[in-house]
Amino acid sequence: MAARIAKELEEARRWGGARDLRPLEGNVLRWGGLLLPNNPPYNAGAFRFELTFSPHHPLSPPCATLRTSIYHPGVDPQGHVCQPLTSPQHWVPTTRAVQVLQDLLLLLDSPDPQRALRQDLARELQDHPQDFWRQAEEHTRQHAEPRHGPPAP
Secondary structure: OHHHHHHHHHHHHHOOOEEEEEEEOOEEEEEEEEEOOOOOOHHHOEEEEEEEOOOOOOOOOOEEEEOOOOOOOOEOOOOEEOOHHHOOOOOOOOOOHHHHHHHHHHHHHOOOOOOOOOHHHHHHHHHOHHHHHHHHHHHHHHHOEOOOOOOOO
């Protein structure tokens, strides 16, 4: 299992949607890095995330958590994400870690009021989209990390 995860880490490092991807505290079951969204307003910054693998991986899905605060209906204040791909009922053991990260990036790039953990933001996005996007832009400016910088050690 650890060999598979190490191989998947190398595969994910070649993907361009994240930066500084590495095991946290030397633990191959916990990855950290920065997601690089493609669409405004989130593409104005980078968002720190953690991907935690179960000891039963690949039979159990990994868990993605955003560590950078984001104004997004699909991410709760603790950083939990609404990601059906990693739910127990949808998880398929052949799913690769890079696919989980790609799905997470797609979630950030395309806020969907129907896939919400924050109903207040989902309502705002539906009822007052200009207000939502203005708040999301300001929040990104205040909390996201710079997109370019030296790689982490």
